[in-house]
Amino acid sequence: MIADLDNLIDLQLTDTRLRQLRKSLESAEARRAEIEQEFEQHASSIRDIQRRRDDLKTQRAEIENEMAKSKTYLERADRNLKHAQNQKEYEAAMRDTDTLQKQISGFETQIVELMSEIETVEAELSERADEIASLDGNRAAALAEFDTGLASEKAEFDQTTAKRAEMFAKLPERLAAVYDRLAQRSRDGIAVAEVVNGSCTACFISLRPQVQMEVRRGDQIITCENCTRILYLRPAQSEATAS
Numbered sequence: 001m002i003a004d005l006d007n008l009i010d011l012q013l014t015d016t017r018l019r020q021l022r023k024s025l026e027s028a029e030a031r032r033a034e035i036e037q038e039f040e041q042h043a044s045s046i047r048d049i050q051r052r053r054d055d056l057k058t059q060r061a062e063i064e065n066e067m068a069k070s071k072t073y074l075e076r077a078d079r080n081l082k083h084a085q086n087q088k089e090y091e092a093a094m095r096d097t098d099t100l101q102k103q104i105s106g107f108e109t110q111i112v113e114l115m116s117e118i119e120t121v122e123a124e125l126s127e128r129a130d131e132i133a134s135l136d137g138n139r140a141a142a143l144a145e146f147d148t149g150l151a152s153e154k155a156e157f158d159q160t161t162a163k164r165a166e167m168f169a170k171l172p173e174r175l176a177a178v179y180d181r182l183a184q185r186s187r188d189g190i191a192v193a194e195v196v197n198g199s200c201t202a203c204f205i206s207l208r209p210q211v212q213m214e215v216r217r218g219d220q221i222i223t224c225e226n227c228t229r230i231l232y233l234r235p236a237q238s239e240a241t242a243s
């Protein structure tokens, strides 16, 4: 009987591990997408800043262009002023000169403001230069690490599935049937429950001292009076390796 109990415990641990692996493998695609999304968020926030810098530079170039035109007009207005033939021409040239000078001064103010904004954005980009430079590499590394972990989980799942079939085949038919029935009945797949501090760890009921003693003896299959799962007490010597 005791060997059967050991086999049942091993089977339970194996099945619990298989459940974990299955759950992890089922969510693998979503978890991989999360990693990609996180890096994409960084990349997109960097692209936003770069786009903003490019926009500001385009604006500055446009204003510089406008200002150059105004300066050309101003030179012409200055010439007109010098060569004015009469009061009327003189006044018209004066007005043009005045208007153009104000315009140019306005452009200059705008350019100064834009340059300061560009400087701020450039500073932000240079602060994040390391992040920008390493982003693609980090993304590839994170995904490669994930894929390696996934491959090892898949391998473990296949090996454990094969091992599980072997273990199950070794059990006496009746016990195997009891185990399967219990495991399939419960949502967590637990058919064999450890007893901790005198309680069943599957349904948390306190076990009668008589039941606790029988479980401690470990010479027969004892089931929980509440949830009917097979009970066991972890042997003291296997505590370190089993945990």
Ligand SMILES: [Zn+2]
Binding pocket: 193, 200, 201, 202, 203, 204, 205, 224, 225, 226, 227, 228, 229
């Ligand atoms: Zn129980």
